[in-house]
Amino acid sequence: MDFLDAYQQWADAHAFFDTTLIPSPAEDTEPLAEQAAAWETRLADETPNGRLLRSNALFNALSGAGKLHLLHVTHALEQISEHGILYPSGGCLVGSIYCAPLTASDSGFRMHNLAAYVLNKEAPAFVSKIGEPDRVPAPLIFEVSLPPQAYRGLVGVDYLRLGSIHLQIYTHLEYLLSKAERHQLRETIVSRTKNSTAFLALAAAIAYQGARVRPESFLQLLDETIPRLPILGYVYFEALAEYLMLHSTTPQTRERAELGEFNNWLYKEMLFASFPHMAGKFDLAKFRPSPSKLDTLLAKVDSSVDPVHARAYLTERISYLVAARLFTPGQVPEAWHHTRWEFDGLSTQLGPLLGHLIHRELRTFGRYPDFYFYFDQHKALQAWNYWNHMDIIAPFNGTIPKGEIGINPAYPDLDYRIWRAEQDDAGHLHPTEQLELTIAPRLVDIKYTLMRNNKWADPAAAAV
Structure with missing residues (x-):
């Protein structure tokens, strides 16, 4: 498969949001074009919260200038700090550092409600489940600078649209079986x-x-x-x-x-x-x-x-x-x-x-579980190639803009800083210690993620 073929597949795997949600002309020949347009109208205009499909805090942050502030939660900060490297994970964001938005204020960083749930409910529940009470979930604040060339459009990867890509990758790697x-x-x-x-x-x-x-x-x-x-x-x-x-x-x-x-x-x-x-x-x-x-x-x-x-x-x-x-x-x-x-x-x-x-x-x-890491790594390489071509630094889950957002680990000259943070009584986060960590463009093996329930897993790697 050449670059143009892969580019088209990855473009089709993304949802392109704008203020009108008008289907592209190419979709007019699709048997489902009429239904797609009807659903877009129904969801955006005929539901109590449909306006958030067009205008929301996530989109405001992505289309703005300056810096993005994101929360990443980990149970494995000690191990990550020891090696000084933070690896992305697969899941709904394909090959990203899984995060949720933060909003800067005079009282500290306010967490998006997704971030608050992960930090205060989901992560502690995981600690309780694995019987490791000493492993306190650590909130990390990422500050990512958006250069002038960064794409300001609203394009999210929709993992439900990855089926054709999965099939294509398997046809390239099937002789491992x-x-x-x-x-x-x-x-x-x-x-x-x-x-x-x-x-x-x-x-x-x-x-x-x-x-x-x-x-x-x-x-x-x-x-x-x-x-x-x-x-x-x-x-x-x-x-x-x-x-x-x-x-x-x-x-x-x-x-x-x-x-x-x-x-x-x-x-x-x-x-x-x-x-x-x-x-x-x-x-x-x-x-x-x-x-x-x-x-x-x-x-x-x-x-x-x-x-x-x-x-x-x-x-x-x-x-x-x-x-x-x-x-x-x-x-x-x-x-x-x-x-x-x-x-x-x-x-x-x-x-x-x-x-x-x-x-x-x-x-x-x-025997394929031994090779599965390379299957997902192959997919991540294609995604990174597409994102870099589009100058996408922070891909988000495009099934619906919930607040799930990632950091493209392969973006050239990615400019970021990372702090460990603490939460105050009002629920705001405050940076306490800047960490010398490097984001590496290599997936963490699935056996070290929550999808395999490894007790030393990084909880933020469990996104879908």
């Missing part, structure tokens, strides 16, 4: 997809044809399919998180909206209320709230949302995301009962889905 292993992997992926046809066909019918279905039936079928297609757990999580953040009208949500912030505590509480074991082990492939208990879960997390409306919304939204993110762009899978269940043929219509499944399967497949 034996012939028998390659055959077994292909057969496993095809089998998972073939046995999930009922859900895929239903989602396609809803997205492309406007088919009507009882939300209860849809969510039950989704629940049954997630174990076979674990990427659906990620899609479900993002759709439910999006719904909560856009539709909540609680006083806390309104207060945070006045600051230009989506209320991240909603989906965090929803996640850990339904799956408390995920504290410190962020595995969205296993996210599948029981359909029969969804109403109770929503009421526990946010009593201001209507469960009936939420179920109908999730049915439509998840169907659209499946078609838009998991089917090959421009393809409309039809006549499912005539499908030839062979890997090469399926990749024509369902390439992104196969890529996501392969990316997940390889973590535990045969």
Whole structure:
């Protein structure tokens, strides 16, 4: 694959935000172009907090001049300081130092509500879980200078759009597996997809044809399919998180909206209320709230949302995301009962889905976990190359601008300073000690991240 091909794939994996949210002309030929435009209007104009999709504190910081102030939380500061190097992690920000925004004030640095949750609730819960009470989460303040050439547009990487890239990388690295292993992997992926046809066909019918279905039936079928297609757990999580953040009208949500912030505590509480074991082990492939208990879960997390409306919304939204993110762009899978269940043929219509499944399967497949680090490192190299071409210093999670933001570790002449910080009684952070740390453009091995629940992991590496 040459640079132009990779550039196009990575451009398609990013969400380009602007003040109008008008689809680009190239999308007019896509079968889902009309639905995409309708969803953009619906989310931005027809929800209580939709204005935050166009104007928010994260966007203000990224489009401004001067310096960015970001919070990174780690449990491994002693080990990091010993070597003097801070490595980025994979996850939803591909290959970044995972951070959340800070706002400078006369009283210190005010944390974005995402940052406050990670520092004060999620990180302590992880410490408690691993039984290491002496390991106090350390807040680090990053000051990143934005040079004049830095891109001022609003472009976020959407990890749900990485399926085609995962498939492309595997085709380059598949010979790390034996012939028998390659055959077994292909057969496993095809089998998972073939046995999930009922859900895929239903989602396609809803997205492309406007088919009507009882939300209860849809969510039950989704629940049954997630174990076979674990990427659906990620899609479900993002759709439910999006719904909560856009539709909540609680006083806390309104207060945070006045600051230009989506209320991240909603989906965090929803996640850990339904799956408390995920504290410190962020595995969205296993996210599948029981359909029969969804109403109770929503009421526990946010009593201001209507469960009936939420179920109908999730049915439509998840169907659209499946078609838009998991089917090959421009393809409309039809006549499912005539499908030839062979890997090469399926990749024509369902390439992104196969890529996501392969990316997940390889973590535990045969000998490949020994090589998995290089798979994600290869992906990070491509992302860094694209970001540097675009002069993107601080990529953010573009599924929805929650507040998840990273530092591009490969940016040439990256200008930054790092301090250890302390939190005062009012919740503000104050720098206490400047640290001589170097950000290195090399991923931390997945076995040292929370995704593998290693007791010496860096909690901030667990982003999705």
